[in-house]
Amino acid sequence: MKSFRVLLLPFALLYGLAVTIRNFLYNKKYLRSAEFGLPLICIGNVAVGGTGKSPMVEYLVHLLRNKYKVATLSRGYKRKTKGYALAGDQTTALDIGDEPMQFHLKFPDITVAVGEERIVAIPQLLHDRPETQVILLDDAFQHRPVNAGMNIMLTDYNNLFTRDYFLPTGDLRDQRSSYKRAQIIVVTKCPANLSELERDRLLLEIAPLPHQQVYFTTIEYGTPYHIINRNAHNLAAEDEVLLVCGIANPKPLKQYLNEQVATYDLLDYNDHHIFRIDDLKDIRKKYEQLTGNRKIILTTEKDAVRLLKFKNELDRLPLYVLPVRHGFLFNGTDQFNSQMIHFIENYQLHTA
Numbered sequence: 001m002k003s004f005r006v007l008l009l010p011f012a013l014l015y016g017l018a019v020t021i022r023n024f025l026y027n028k029k030y031l032r033s034a035e036f037g038l039p040l041i042c043i044g045n046v047a048v049g050g051t052g053k054s055p056m057v058e059y060l061v062h063l064l065r066n067k068y069k070v071a072t073l074s075r076g077y078k079r080k081t082k083g084y085a086l087a088g089d090q091t092t093a094l095d096i097g098d099e100p101m102q103f104h105l106k107f108p109d110i111t112v113a114v115g116e117e118r119i120v121a122i123p124q125l126l127h128d129r130p131e132t133q134v135i136l137l138d139d140a141f142q143h144r145p146v147n148a149g150m151n152i153m154l155t156d157y158n159n160l161f162t163r164d165y166f167l168p169t170g171d172l173r174d175q176r177s178s179y180k181r182a183q184i185i186v187v188t189k190c191p192a193n194l195s196e197l198e199r200d201r202l203l204l205e206i207a208p209l210p211h212q213q214v215y216f217t218t219i220e221y222g223t224p225y226h227i228i229n230r231n232a233h234n235l236a237a238e239d240e241v242l243l244v245c246g247i248a249n250p251k252p253l254k255q256y257l258n259e260q261v262a263t264y265d266l267l268d269y270n271d272h273h274i275f276r277i278d279d280l281k282d283i284r285k286k287y288e289q290l291t292g293n294r295k296i297i298l299t300t301e302k303d304a305v306r307l308l309k310f311k312n313e314l315d316r317l318p319l320y321v322l323p324v325r326h327g328f329l330f331n332g333t334d335q336f337n338s339q340m341i342h343f344i345e346n347y348q349l350h351t352a
Helices: 009-027 053-064 098-106 118-128 176-181 196-206 251-260 277-288 301-314 333-345
Strands: 040-044 070-074 111-114 134-138 150-156 184-188 213-221 240-245 263-268 295-300 319-322 324-328
Touching: 040 053, 053 070, 053 098, 053 134, 053 150, 053 324, 053 333, 070 098, 070 118, 098 111, 098 301, 111 118, 118 134, 150 176, 184 196, 196 213, 213 251, 213 333, 240 251, 240 277, 240 301, 251 263, 263 277, 277 295, 277 301, 295 301, 301 319
Parallel strands: 040 134, 040 150, 070 111, 070 134, 150 184, 184 213, 240 263, 240 295, 295 319
Antiparallel strands: 213 324
16 A cells, blocks of 8 residues: 555544444344345445446446346446436436446447436336346445345455555455455456466455355457447557546556557546546647657547547547456356356345
8 A cells, every 4th residue: 555545544444443333234234235126236346446347347238138138227426417317318428427328338228327326226227117137236336225136346456355455545445354245256457367376376365255256357458449430440569549548547558558559648537537628639739749650549438438528529530449348267257157147047036
């Protein structure tokens, strides 16, 4: 942890005490968690920052949407609206947030909704879309009022929850011991060449319970596509790239570009940055300063949904979007997929 954050330890102790008391009340059933009569799959973590939640939601949508009527429910972080909202034809990222908007644009055939209080939003979603068979709860692991039948907890290989501490000294927003509530733990952003020896060492450190399955994934990048016309652009060594990036952890992306292209410049923004016209002017100016014959602008899918409001201006820029996905290591894909399908097919409501 960064040295200056150690000075915030008293605040971390108070925060940790509050979280511990809250979890105790839920664990002892002094506070109740609601269950609903359909499979809920929760994707989340016990730390703040990017662990790959959105790509995992998208992975599950790809896996399930041809077999079930799938909905996603997110908080809608940094949107300009409040309460429950259902994505429609006129929806923007300001209405529902960037990640839900990303889901809506990529999967227009599924239901995408947002609501800070999932226990309130789920009945509203089911009222609007009664045909729904599966709901994916995005970033809801710490949301105890709703009890999901399947909890997938993600933890970053480079910042494993076992080595972390409470906010603001560390990045934990929940107790380390909360991992016990998960049925599945996914160690994300692993090196593609992670050895079996290192995997086994990580398993010892995580200490999964007998009912828990642990998977390991690495980041896989797809072929960039133009933000407007969606034409593909294969990255080449001679490309000169301007990377426009406003995500929590851009380090893997920068490492990827170091391996793929000769050189790149970076315009770095805060996570969930709301782009303004002055930002677009800065992007254009920076791009025009590049001197290569094959120069492009590259951004993430999360950033792209916040740039789309400048559609007319972007049509004339070589601005490409880089998709990202989870790649399962150690032949874990089939087992993970089967576990998801088995959970849904054999779902039963457990009433206390």
